[in-house]
Amino acid sequence: MTIRLRLTLWYTALLDATLILFSVLVYSLLSTNLWTQVRQNVVRQGEDVSALVMGQLLRTQRLIVIRDSGFGFPELDLFTSGAGAQVIDTRGDVYLQSENLGKMKVPNYRSALPNIREGKTHFYYITNNNTPFLVYSTPLVTEQTGVLGAVQIVQPIDSVENTLNQVSRYLILGTALSLVLAAIIGAVLAHRALVPIGAIASTANSITQTRDLARRLQITEQISEVGQLSSTFNDMLDRIQRLFETQERLIADVSHELRTPLTTIQGNIELLQRMTNYPVSHGNFEKPADTQDNTTALLQETLVEVEHEADRMSRMINDLLLLAQADSGALQLQWRRV
Incomplete structure (x- = not known):
């Protein structure tokens, strides 16, 4: 109903x-x-x-x-x-x-x-x-x-x-006619009262279809219940828009930050392959005997750099998980003066 x-x-x-x-x-x-x-x-x-x-x-x-x-x-x-x-x-x-x-x-x-x-x-x-x-x-x-x-x-x-x-008889007839008239008037009043709510539903559906979070409801009566509902809906849209913008910036920043260590690791792996002149097989480097002494120092330096970039990526991933928990409310924050 x-x-x-x-x-x-x-x-x-x-x-x-x-x-x-x-x-x-x-x-x-x-x-x-x-x-x-x-x-x-x-x-x-x-x-x-x-x-x-x-x-x-x-x-x-x-x-x-x-x-x-x-x-x-x-x-x-x-x-x-x-x-x-x-x-x-x-x-x-x-x-x-x-x-x-x-x-x-x-x-x-x-x-x-x-x-x-x-x-x-x-x-x-x-x-x-x-x-x-x-x-x-x-x-x-x-x-x-x-x-x-x-x-x-x-x-x-x-x-x-x-x-x-x-x-x-007059009272019964008058009551019956009044009920018919009341039903018509009630339907008209209910329609007029629900027109703003229909506009809210239409706007929400349009936002869902077009993904245009910049759209807002027109508030004609601020003090009415429908006006308060429209204002609350607009506030919710503002918050959702800020969250989406923050998410987009976060994705862009994370993509940029992860690209640097990944590029470094990839370059070091290519360097190791050229140094050994042999592809990596089952995680072990197979080197010719005459080049082993010359490349030991460079190999150790390369492995240290790879380990450093891997640690950096691990910290970034942990920070992202911590940020996701805080945003979802699963993480209880304790504010302290520093």
Whole structure:
């Protein structure tokens, strides 16, 4: 996997996590706010209707009066939102129902009636003809008879669910489009960030092919990481160039220094061959008897000179080995004041 692809994936994943977290947060806050408003409106409606019903009950203390007296729910603003109301007893029988509920039957779940009998308010959800409703029950309590029943507010919540579903679709679509855009932007940014590194690789490859150690990288931003890398690379090229130049001078100097003793040794060997007028055979000189006394002194002088030049070559080779060890770091140098 290339660095460019990795940077793009990291950038996209980071933005993906941020967008998902943001979408979840927005949806949660919106959902909490909408449901809180719906519940507050339903509670307010329940309190208003309960106050009207209790006005009739305070005289008779019986729910039957509500049904027989022809009492009806007034046209109040609380019904403009489509909410309906009904009055039930503790067994769940309906005594009065608002006109906007029509013939709708509101089921009472197991948790609803026990809460009503205990004088507690209660929320629960139902579905009628594929339409969701929120049902709020507020008990009708008198001091003489206790809990007579409850007023139930039936609030349709399809608009809230539709709003949340639409928002969720927008958030999902927006997140998906943002991810595609983030991937494109990430690829472009990664390409721009890696262009200088590509230039470094290209220059290094060109230097390898042409062996031109005099080339250097162009540093456009000294303070950036890529600028620091380019500066370090140029410093490395400077050192390599100096090492190569030093090596070339060393080879030239060593070649010159070794040529002198080798020439001397070769000349002395030729002189010995002429003196003996016989080629060297198995390392022994074979001389005529009449020339042996005359050449002994010259032979000894020649051998001494050959030995001297051989010692010189040996010292030069030892110095070269010592220099190679010091340059490779294998030789531990101890610096002392002299």
